[in-house]
Every structure is written in C-alpha cells, then in structure tokens.
Amino acid sequence: MFSIYILTHNEEIDIAGCIESALLSDDVVVVDSLSSDRTIDIAKGYPVRIVQHEFESHGKQRTWMLQSVPVSHDWVYILEADERMTPELFQECLDLIQHPHHDAYYVAERVIFMGHWIRHSTQYPRYQLRLFRKDKVWFTDYGHTEREVINGTTGFIKETYPHYTCGKGMSRWIEKHNRYSTNEAIETLRQLATGRVAWKALFLGESEVERRRALKDLSLRLPFRPLIRFVYMYFFLGGWLDGRAGFTWCMLQAFYEYLILLKVWEMQHLPIQPPQLGEMPSNEASASL
Incomplete structure (x- = not known):
C-alpha cells in the first residue's frame, strides 16, 4: 500500500x-x-x-x-x-x-x-x-x-x-494566472540572465520531461512568444482537433504568455518591486510548457 x-x-x-x-x-x-x-x-x-x-x-x-x-x-x-x-x-x-x-x-x-x-x-x-x-x-x-x-x-x-482544470470558472482561471505570471516573469528574467538552452536535451532527451523542460527554456528566448505559442499549440500540436474547448484552451495559454511578457517589461522599466517568488498561495496546476 x-x-x-x-x-x-x-x-x-x-x-x-x-x-x-x-x-x-x-x-x-x-x-x-x-x-x-x-x-x-x-x-x-x-x-x-x-x-x-x-x-x-x-x-x-x-x-x-x-x-x-x-x-x-x-x-x-x-x-x-x-x-x-x-x-x-x-x-x-x-x-x-x-x-x-x-x-x-x-x-x-x-x-x-x-x-x-x-x-x-x-x-x-x-x-x-x-x-x-x-x-x-x-x-x-x-x-x-x-x-x-x-x-x-x-x-x-x-x-x-x-x-479537471478551470473547474472553478474562467474568472478564477484569469485571477490565478495573473498571480502565476508574476512568478513566471521573475523566473524568465533569471533564466535569461543565467540560464541556457539545453539543445541536446531538446532533441535527444531521454524522456518527455527532459525534452519539455528544454523547450520551455528555449521558448523564453523567442520573439512574439504569445503568437508562437498559439500557432504551435493550435496548429502543430493539433489543438484544432479538440474543438471549441481546444481553441479556447490555446487562446488562454497565449494570453498567459502575454501576461508574462507584460510583467517582464514592467519589472524592467517601471519602479515596481516584484513580490518574492512563490509568494501567493495556490496549489492549482497550470499547463505551461
């Protein structure tokens, strides 16, 4: 047991x-x-x-x-x-x-x-x-x-x-991911300053977990990330096959990427002190790369 x-x-x-x-x-x-x-x-x-x-x-x-x-x-x-x-x-x-x-x-x-x-x-x-x-x-x-x-x-x-993601409604999803995007922006700035893309893991990783994490690190460095994410998820991964729910899901994930970019810009250009990583309590999962 x-x-x-x-x-x-x-x-x-x-x-x-x-x-x-x-x-x-x-x-x-x-x-x-x-x-x-x-x-x-x-x-x-x-x-x-x-x-x-x-x-x-x-x-x-x-x-x-x-x-x-x-x-x-x-x-x-x-x-x-x-x-x-x-x-x-x-x-x-x-x-x-x-x-x-x-x-x-x-x-x-x-x-x-x-x-x-x-x-x-x-x-x-x-x-x-x-x-x-x-x-x-x-x-x-x-x-x-x-x-x-x-x-x-x-x-x-x-x-x-x-x-069962988003079981508490769209408003809860937006509120939750608004919080998440702050921590993701902090991590994005840290990765861009100190991290690197694991190219070998991206193409030859031994598991889905290893390849997905390398793809995440690569995505942080791409221009037009929200648009790229939507195209990747909806067309390349086949989100269109998931019907209306799939289209909505892909749009929400692209919106989430845009929120992260906005928070990154805000931290770089405005005199706002960001919260510490992990400050807001929530145990709900998201579907980031």
Whole structure:
C-alpha cells in the first residue's frame, strides 16, 4: 500500500471528489495552506488526516510536507485537489511498488477543460512526478510552480489521471494566472540572465520531461512568444482537433504568455518591486510548457 497526500488551498468545489477518489488508500493526508473557505469543513467529513501549514512556495510546501508530515507507508502519491485517482491507476501503482525497478514514477495527466479531454494541445502525454519513495524526493521552486529533485532512478506509469482544470470558472482561471505570471516573469528574467538552452536535451532527451523542460527554456528566448505559442499549440500540436474547448484552451495559454511578457517589461522599466517568488498561495496546476 502507499499513502496519498492531497494539497489544498480554498478547494471547496473539488475537495470532496478528490478525497473520494483517494480513499482507495488506507492512509490519506490533506495538507492545507490555511484555506479560508469550506475546504477543511468538507474534508473533516471523510476518514482522512488534516494538517495545515502556511504557504511559502510550491517547492517549500511539498518539501515541508514530505519532511514533517508522517505517513503509514514508505511510498507516497501526490494529488492536487482538481486531480483524481482512478482504480486502474491505483492498481498499477500497487503492482509497481511490490517489485519496484525505480525510486520514483511519472504519471501522465489528462487535462479536462470545458467538459472535454484536451488531448492534443496539452502535449499529451505530459508527465508529472506523482508516485515515489518518500525519502528519495524533495522539491525546489521554478517560476510559479515546483521542480522535483530525485535521489534515485525514475520510471513511467502507463495509466493516466484526470486533471479537471478551470473547474472553478474562467474568472478564477484569469485571477490565478495573473498571480502565476508574476512568478513566471521573475523566473524568465533569471533564466535569461543565467540560464541556457539545453539543445541536446531538446532533441535527444531521454524522456518527455527532459525534452519539455528544454523547450520551455528555449521558448523564453523567442520573439512574439504569445503568437508562437498559439500557432504551435493550435496548429502543430493539433489543438484544432479538440474543438471549441481546444481553441479556447490555446487562446488562454497565449494570453498567459502575454501576461508574462507584460510583467517582464514592467519589472524592467517601471519602479515596481516584484513580490518574492512563490509568494501567493495556490496549489492549482497550470499547463505551461
């Protein structure tokens, strides 16, 4: 068996469905970033443990969780509130940890948006680290989100998990990505000043994760990024095959890129002190490159 962590912040819309999907495990822990809505009240209605910790950043929150919140099993799985565990995925995870060949495993997400699976423009299969030995992984910050550091080898799980993005409405998505864009702008300036494009990983990377991250670093240096991102996602990745939901998704991602560029310009030309990286609390995922 493995334990399941659920990360939350103001997730009253999604938390019940997430917990119910996670109860396949006998050890579920809700790690909450001091929610101000009904998230905790709803979670208390289920046989789960609840801990709260003030949010600093995505990487620090996850690392604190792994180091400070004890669980019943050596293997853990991380869920965010708008994600779901499935019986098929749960069984594959159980099978893997019986005779593990690696210390951590990536799982591909299926982005559900406007009631449809965005199969093409989300770069499916797009992998996230989810299942791992608790003592082998910690996290650092990157832009608005986090990146894992793994002391061991990694593998890939065949089953996928649904990610119900934008389930709280378009206004929430815009508000959330307005916050995210500030941290992405800070990371963009840092990467342009100190980073480089990993060309070998871009073309010859051993995994989707390695190639995607190299593509992200390249995209920071391209002119007309919002337009390029829309063309890339809608035409080259086949977002047009995802119908109206796919068109809307691609437009929103291009808009997000434009917000980042505006924040970069603002930080370079206006006397505004940007917040520290990871300042705003939110555990919701986005679909950046």
